[in-house]
Amino acid sequence: xxxxxxxxxxxxxQEGENLTVYCNSSSVFSSLQWYRQEPGEGPVxxxxxxxxxxxxxxxxxxxxxxxxxxxxxxxxxxxxxxDTGLYLCAGFTGGGNKLTFxxxxxxxxxx
Amino acid sequence: xxxxxxxxxHLVRRRGQEARLRCSPMKGHSHVYWYRQLPEEGLKFMxxxxxxxxxxxxxxxxxxxxxxxxxxxxxxxxxxxxVRGDSAAYFCASSPSTDVGYTFGSGTRLTVV
Numbered sequence: 001x002x003x004x005x006x007x008x009x010x011x012x013x014q015e016g017e018n019l020t021v022y023c024n025s026s027s028v029f030s031s032l033q034w035y036r037q038e039p040g041e042g043p044v045x046x047x048x049x050x051x052x053x054x055x056x057x058x059x060x061x062x063x064x065x066x067x068x069x070x071x072x073x074x075x076x077x078x079x080x081x082x083d084t085g086l087y088l089c090a091g092f093t094g095g096g097n098k099l100t101f102x103x104x105x106x107x108x109x110x111x
Numbered sequence: 112x113x114x115x116x117x118x119x120x121h122l123v124r125r126r127g128q129e130a131r132l133r134c135s136p137m138k139g140h141s142h143v144y145w146y147r148q149l150p151e152e153g154l155k156f157m158x159x160x161x162x163x164x165x166x167x168x169x170x171x172x173x174x175x176x177x178x179x180x181x182x183x184x185x186x187x188x189x190x191x192x193x194v195r196g197d198s199a200a201y202f203c204a205s206s207p208s209t210d211v212g213y214t215f216g217s218g219t220r221l222t223v224v
Contacts, residue, residue, distance in 0.1 A: 006153075030210070033212055040217070041217050042115070042204070042215030042216050042217050042218050043154070043202075043215050045213065045214070048211075088153055088154070092209075092210055097159055097166060097167050097209060098159050098167055098169075098170075099144070099213060101146075101153040101154040102153055103152075104152065104153040
């Protein structure tokens with residue numbers, strides 16, 4: 001059983017469109033993180049959300065942490081080809097000792 | 112300040128050989144984590160180490176895999192008697208403490224032929 005389920009698994013859109021990626025769990029997390037990974041590279045941390053209901057914005061990216069701290073979403077406005085990549089949510093488990101990653105959402109933004 | 116350095120970037124091994132993957136954490140980071148990733152999949156936790164100590168190895172296969180983080184030098188992930196199923200990208204990450212974001216290396220892509 002996957003602790004963190006992401007949807008959709010794959011997303012292919014045109015430049016300029018908006019999209020939302022979801023990260024859901026039955027467990028409560030003290031915080032959730034979002035990473036983006038490009039082909040051939042390691043994941044890069046985008047944001048950490050800590051408080052239930054928290055909303056953070058990073059340019060065209062908006063991250064939200066659910067009120068119950070079990071889920072999170074990533075919304076991208078006016079997607080660009082440079083947004084293409086694998087988006088991963090992650091939460092700490094094992095008493096904060098390790099970061100458990102979600103199943104991932106592969107985004108492709110075409111011209 | 113260099114990031115997390117992993118080498119080699121690509122490693123090809125024949126079945127039955129040993130693979131050694133190295134990771135130098137960011138300066139000032141004493142926590143090291145190893146993850147494995149299969150194509151178009153998320154990252155699977157393998158092991159968490161601090162200097163000279165294995166803190167959590169719950170994601171490591173019980174046989175053929177071992178990890179260390181010596182007092183001096185990089186962290187090493189060692190895979191003995193590799194099999195084709197070991198082919199994957201192996202990522203190392205480091206952090207200055209627990210409960211904070213990780214900095215990842217660029218990974219080592221292991222291919223077993």
